[in-house]
Structure formats: structure tokens, C-alpha cells
Amino acid sequence: MLDLRAIARDPEPTRTALARRRDGSEARLDAALELRSRLNALRPELEEAQAKRNAGAKAIGDAKRTGADASAAIAEMQAVSARVKELEPEVAQGTADLDALNASLPNPPDPTAADEDTALREWGSCAPAGRDHLELAGALIDMEAGSKVSGPRFAFLKGDLVFLELALVRWVLEVLRGHGFEPVIPPVLVKEQALFGTGFLPDTEQQIYRLADDPLFLTGTSEVPLASLHAGEIMDVVPRRYAGFSPCFRREAGAAGKDTRGIFRVHQFDKVEMFSFVEPNAALEEHERLLSIEEEILQGLGIPYRVVNIAVDDLGSSAAKKYDLEAWLPSQQRYRELTSTSNTTDFQSRRLDIRYRPEGGKTALVHTLNGTAVAVGRTLIALMENHQTDDGGVEIPETLQKWGAPARLG
Incomplete structure (x- = not known):
């Protein structure tokens, strides 16, 4: 708005x-x-x-x-x-x-947002073609059982892969806490106003699950409840930064036939999301800060990636500018989207009426930003494929072993 x-x-x-x-x-x-x-x-x-x-x-x-x-x-x-x-x-x-x-009306794009997707830099060495994540995980990812119980694009994660996920989430939350983010486990069922306030309605109705008997929706990202955490408030302190961990739900209605193998594109996945409330003059710096944290996480996991300035026609309604981090997947021999971070300026805070009071001044709208710290399913894919061994196993980075991950899969 x-x-x-x-x-x-x-x-x-x-x-x-x-x-x-x-x-x-x-x-x-x-x-x-x-x-x-x-x-x-x-x-x-x-x-x-x-x-x-x-x-x-x-x-x-x-x-x-x-x-x-x-x-x-x-x-x-x-x-x-x-x-x-x-x-x-x-x-x-x-x-x-x-x-x-x-x-x-969407958010007017920032002048520095790209007219077409533009790769800004790369990090790490791109491995040659290898096994894909389903071959590497074997019985630890059960797509057949997921489909039997829930339908296509659902999966059971089992055994050591569960401990790998939990270690990944815990490590990322510790990284974020070190950067001043308060860990949060938010509701995943939200009212319509929360989705409208973040710009997911009326922009992405086809991707959202709606309850039949209650006026509630399942969120596709914890950005939605985190943005509404201070709805209707005059915030006493900015910046405020949150790290939300939650399951996420997306219908993927427009993805028929795309990425049907494995857990790259599924209807339910876990994610840790960064969300920041800042003063308007600090938003550009905060956006770069979120991007640097995302890069820190991928470098800590040893996952090769590139940074992409996303084209204005793919920003979604709320973002004025967005960066994606695309991880290298050896099985596909290409980069695929792993995380993103968006500067939504005052677009969301205007809808949600979130303000702060500058020292000695009148109340003003805060600016909001979000960034994916870790999308668990896709990060597991990138971890397995980039750390696979010649014998079909996967060596897990020591960074995660300290938090309970196994030293090796397979």
C-alpha cells in the first residue's frame, strides 16, 4: 500500500x-x-x-x-x-x-534493483557432476511414504538426516543470536490481515493454504507472523531483529512438472527466517547486513554459491530490492536458489501500521527487511551434493557436528 x-x-x-x-x-x-x-x-x-x-x-x-x-x-x-x-x-x-x-500496487523498485537477474559474485569451487540428493540419502528420504500419506511433494526424513537438520537449525540460530537476532518460534496459522500486511495477499493467493472451517491461513514463511508481531504499535526501540524458526507451507500451484524429484520443491519445509525493523535511513545498510549473514552461513557450511541481484519483474509485491543466494548443485551442474533477502522499505509497515518515534520528532513508519537464514530442505540437498565422497557417502562439516550432526551419512 x-x-x-x-x-x-x-x-x-x-x-x-x-x-x-x-x-x-x-x-x-x-x-x-x-x-x-x-x-x-x-x-x-x-x-x-x-x-x-x-x-x-x-x-x-x-x-x-x-x-x-x-x-x-x-x-x-x-x-x-x-x-x-x-x-x-x-x-x-x-x-x-x-x-x-x-x-x-506493488512497492516501487529501488533504483539499484536489476532490470534482469544479475550475478554479482561467486564463492567456492563448483564440483563436477555427481550423485543427486536422493541417491546420497537413500532410505533417509522416503518420498514414497510421503506421497502415500499426504500426496505428491511430501516426504519423510529419517534417521541421521533428522539429527543433521536439528544441528543445522541450532547452529544457524546461534549464529544469528551472535548478530543480535532474538530467536522466535512463531505461530504458523495467521489471520488474513497478517498476509495482507506483508503483501502476500492479494499477490500470491494461489500459493497459500487456507483452512476450511476457520478464518486462518498456513504461512509460507515466518516473515508473515514476525512482521505482524508489532502491528499497530509505536516501537520503543529500533532496530529490532528476530530469527523465526517454523515449518512453512506452500501449495506450489504454479510449479506443476517442475523439480518433481526429491525435496527441492515441496509443500512443507522448515526454515529459519531473519526479520528486521529499522529506521528508514538504516534500511540500505541493513539489507547488505542480512546478505552478508547469509553468505557467512553458506561459507560456514562449505556450499559454493553466487549472489544475484533479482530482476524487478520478479520481486513480488512488497520488495523494493532482493538478493538471492544460489547454491551450486553438482547433480544439476547449475546454481539453484537457496536463500533470498528483501528490502521492503515502508510497504509492510504502512499496511500493518508499525511506527517508531525518532528522538524529538513525530512518529514515523519503520522500514522492514527479511532474509532466509536457512531453508532446511534445500540446504540439506546442497550439503549432501557438495560434500559427497567417491564411495557414495557424505562428509558433514565439523561446524554441524558440534551441534549433534553425524560425522558422515552413508
Whole structure:
């Protein structure tokens, strides 16, 4: 949701930024500004007509009590009432239409967001072709049982792979705590407002699981509940940083036929998500900070990767800029998305009404940012494939062994 009042003073910069998305949002902005202008003219007229109607009703009542002729006042009030009846539904419908238009507008991209995906740097040595994660894991990943119990794109993780996941999560949480993030286990069922507030509604309905009997949704990322943690508040301290661990649920409705082998693209997975509330002038630095932490984690795991500045037409509605870290997968001989981090500026805080009070100043909207610390399933894939041995086993980094991971799989 954008600040149309501020944009109306000089719409061209926002219009130009939205045009880079190539999704028609600049035309929707023009429609919203035109409708806002129309409503700004109608609302005073409606308020004036309502005031005249109320005054006329009082005058008619006074005339009847004193026996005076009220015919002129009645005629005038009838004309005014007719105009009120015309204006009220027009203003109500226009307001609803304006809210819908504004809700459809994405965050204007940052000038440094790429026009097309742009690789910025690489780290690590890319291994030659090898076994894929299903071959390496063997019975530790049971896709057949997952499909039998829950359907396609579900799996059972078993044995040492469970301890590897738990060690991975614990280690990452310790890393994040060292960077000032407070660990959180949030709810995974949220209200519609939480999804709207983060921009997942009305943008990604097709990816979201909805409960049939309750007004609740399963989250695809703990970004959603973490963003709403301070909804409607004036925060007393910023920056505030959280590390949320939770299962995540995505319908993957638009991924039919894509990545059907193994656990790369599944409906349920675990993830540790970073979320930051900061002052506006600190957002750019915070974005780079989240990216550096993601790189620190992958380097600590010995996973080769590249950093990609994501194209503006693939940002999603809330992000002004996004980086992806793509891990090298030997079995596919290519880089695949593993983590991402987004600067959402004040897009989410405006929807969720999250403010702070600068020293000596008026309250202002905070800026919010998010970043994946570890998407467990995909990280397990990258770990296994990049640390496989010639005999079909997998050597686990010592970093994770200290937290209970086995020294070797297979």
C-alpha cells in the first residue's frame, strides 16, 4: 500500500519506478490518483449536503412546533436529501475501489534493483557432476511414504538426516543470536490481515493454504507472523531483529512438472527466517547486513554459491530490492536458489501500521527487511551434493557436528 497523498504531489518518479516492473502497475497508479482526486472533490460536497440536510430537518421541526409555514424548507431538504442519496453510494463505492487499487500496487523498485537477474559474485569451487540428493540419502528420504500419506511433494526424513537438520537449525540460530537476532518460534496459522500486511495477499493467493472451517491461513514463511508481531504499535526501540524458526507451507500451484524429484520443491519445509525493523535511513545498510549473514552461513557450511541481484519483474509485491543466494548443485551442474533477502522499505509497515518515534520528532513508519537464514530442505540437498565422497557417502562439516550432526551419512 502506497502513500497516495505524498505521491500525488509529484507522481512521475513513482510512475517511472513502477513502469520498470512491466506489470501495468503504473497505469493502476494513474487510475488510483485520478479516483483519489475525484473523491477529494466529492467528499466535501457530500459533507456539505449532509450538513444542510441535518440543518433543514431541524428547521422543519422548529417550523412545525411554532406553526410556521415549512413548505419551502421541506422542498429544499428533499432536494438536498436526493443529492445525498446520489453521493453516498458513489463515495462509498469510490472509496472501496480506491482501496482495492492501492492494495494492488506493488512497492516501487529501488533504483539499484536489476532490470534482469544479475550475478554479482561467486564463492567456492563448483564440483563436477555427481550423485543427486536422493541417491546420497537413500532410505533417509522416503518420498514414497510421503506421497502415500499426504500426496505428491511430501516426504519423510529419517534417521541421521533428522539429527543433521536439528544441528543445522541450532547452529544457524546461534549464529544469528551472535548478530543480535532474538530467536522466535512463531505461530504458523495467521489471520488474513497478517498476509495482507506483508503483501502476500492479494499477490500470491494461489500459493497459500487456507483452512476450511476457520478464518486462518498456513504461512509460507515466518516473515508473515514476525512482521505482524508489532502491528499497530509505536516501537520503543529500533532496530529490532528476530530469527523465526517454523515449518512453512506452500501449495506450489504454479510449479506443476517442475523439480518433481526429491525435496527441492515441496509443500512443507522448515526454515529459519531473519526479520528486521529499522529506521528508514538504516534500511540500505541493513539489507547488505542480512546478505552478508547469509553468505557467512553458506561459507560456514562449505556450499559454493553466487549472489544475484533479482530482476524487478520478479520481486513480488512488497520488495523494493532482493538478493538471492544460489547454491551450486553438482547433480544439476547449475546454481539453484537457496536463500533470498528483501528490502521492503515502508510497504509492510504502512499496511500493518508499525511506527517508531525518532528522538524529538513525530512518529514515523519503520522500514522492514527479511532474509532466509536457512531453508532446511534445500540446504540439506546442497550439503549432501557438495560434500559427497567417491564411495557414495557424505562428509558433514565439523561446524554441524558440534551441534549433534553425524560425522558422515552413508
